[in-house]
Amino acid sequence: MKARELVLGVPVLQPARLGRDAVEEIVRHRPDALVWVAYGNLIPAALIDAARKRAVNVHASLLPRWRGAAPVARAILAGDRDTGITLMEGTPALDAGPILSQERTQIAPDETAGELTARLAALGARTLERDLGRYLRGELRGRPQNEEHATVAPKLTTADGLIDWTRPADEIARRVRAMSPQPGAHTTIKGQRLVIVRATVAGGTPEQNGTVRVREGMPHVAAGAGWVRLDEVRPAGKRTMPGADWARGARDLESSRVPS
Known part of the structure; x- marks a missing residue:
């Protein structure tokens, strides 16, 4: 759009913020x-x-x-x-x-x-x-x-992305979707921050929330009700990868728990 406006001779203003100077400049163009x-x-x-x-x-x-x-x-x-x-x-x-x-x-x-x-x-x-x-x-x-x-939709913060594993699995999966791509839903596993990019609600025998299990090669975490399968994750300092790839490379994953 900017390129077309320049060709047509339409002024293009790109202020970083709508301060007084920017407002006055726009007003000047009537x-x-x-x-x-x-x-x-x-x-x-x-x-x-x-x-x-x-x-x-x-x-x-x-x-x-x-x-x-x-x-x-x-x-x-x-x-x-x-x-x-x-x-x-x-x-x-x-x-x-x-x-x-x-x-x-x-x-x-x-x-x-x-x-x-x-x-x-x-x-x-x-x-x-x-x-x-x-x-x-x-x-x-x-x-x-x-x-x-009327309801309000405040700006997201990093704190909004922190997963509470005492919550039901379907609520956690919604949080993962809502925080993608930014600020990212995240948790801590074995002392390392892990961003969960995609997740799915999964079934299974109930265990204490925060328990980590690997089923059919895929990492799962027990929620307050149900399980959450980690389909795509982004470990600290690394690229986004399939959950199965991350699980293969993580040591002693099944002996770990995530904090609630």
Whole structure:
């Protein structure tokens, strides 16, 4: 897009942050419309007011559920079965503007946050292409969000990725998906940090949570309820690898436990 804009003579601004200088520079160009996508921060009111026509916010959730910086990961963590894209009128409040249109999509059982984000980006682009012109022409009217149903999606931290093995296996598997690719779901085995890239809920005879077993060449960890199979892992300082490869190279794996 940047290359095309340069060819067309459209000014391209790439501020690292929307400070006062950046806002003043954008305002100086007197934009016809303002569109922001998955920004995750507040947009200054002065910038919204500068749009001669209107401002539009594209957000990766079915608002008012999951306002904030990490809607995709929070939806997966919560076990939501579907999510989507919301086009709303841009306002200074975080993801709280009147809703113009929404598109819904199911969350696949094994879909990671990275994979779902890519799908939603494509869906958002199609929705924006379809509805932006209609909105600017006055053909779409926003409807207020129901504040009673609003939930927040705070930015993820490294602490969000720490696995609590006292939790049920299905919850842990969701955390692995939600933290992929960043910040990564992680645990400690034999004193070493291990990032779990992909995991699957598995059956088996219950054992104390945190117990490590190798079954049919694949590493498994006992959860509070059920087992978690480690399909792909990334040991500290190494590349991502199949769980089976890591298990073959790890010494005395079955005599170890992971901390709860």
